[in-house]
Amino acid sequence: MPAGVLERPPARSAGDVLPPVAPPRPGDDDGGGHGLFGDTRRFGLLAFMGTVSMLFVGFTSAYIVRRASADWRPLAAPPLLFVNTAVLLASSATLEVARRRFLGWDLRGAQAFVGATGALGLLFVAGQYGAWRVLAAQGVYLASNPHSSFFYMLTGLHALHLLGGLVWFTTVGVQMRRMAYAPGTDALGLFALYWHFLSALWLYLLYLLFVM
Numbered sequence: 001m002p003a004g005v006l007e008r009p010p011a012r013s014a015g016d017v018l019p020p021v022a023p024p025r026p027g028d029d030d031g032g033g034h035g036l037f038g039d040t041r042r043f044g045l046l047a048f049m050g051t052v053s054m055l056f057v058g059f060t061s062a063y064i065v066r067r068a069s070a071d072w073r074p075l076a077a078p079p080l081l082f083v084n085t086a087v088l089l090a091s092s093a094t095l096e097v098a099r100r101r102f103l104g105w106d107l108r109g110a111q112a113f114v115g116a117t118g119a120l121g122l123l124f125v126a127g128q129y130g131a132w133r134v135l136a137a138q139g140v141y142l143a144s145n146p147h148s149s150f151f152y153m154l155t156g157l158h159a160l161h162l163l164g165g166l167v168w169f170t171t172v173g174v175q176m177r178r179m180a181y182a183p184g185t186d187a188l189g190l191f192a193l194y195w196h197f198l199s200a201l202w203l204y205l206l207y208l209l210f211v212m
Helices: 040-067 080-103 107-137 146-177 189-210
Strands: none
Touching (some): 040 146, 040 189, 080 107, 107 146, 146 189
16 A cells, blocks of 8 residues: 555444444544534634625725726736746645545645645745835835735735735644544645635736736
């Protein structure tokens, strides 16, 4: 059997006496299987994501109104932003692979892809800093014009929430190494939900700032 792949319990015959089944621990299934209001962690995460969404909806309204002003000067997107986008989408893909590996009892494979997700997340943040540096070298700062102000503010808020996701990622990685999650469960479900939300939010911000 390949290293890192946990063996499933052997099948039992009809005459075997089954041992008592222990109730699942709170950390066994991060995705929850008790409905929206039965899983307080999922409900809390969805409520938080709803709050974040409303925050960006408010900024969107202000952006649309401000864009009609006479002093609005369109900002060209730094090419590095598109590289960053590919990196962030790749991190969502590796996280989904890790999630499926963990569901399939491949603990070592799940840990490897979770690690790749974290590395790509850090690379995205570094790339965002690089994009800000490129604009600053061109003389485009927060107060240069309304478009640049919205760009720095919205991308900065997104990076802040992604850094929070990386803190959560660190906790997930430690828990996996300590075997605090039971393989075969959707222990990465909540983290994946938040991370994919950040990826979708980033695509929306790119559309808002440079396409809409």
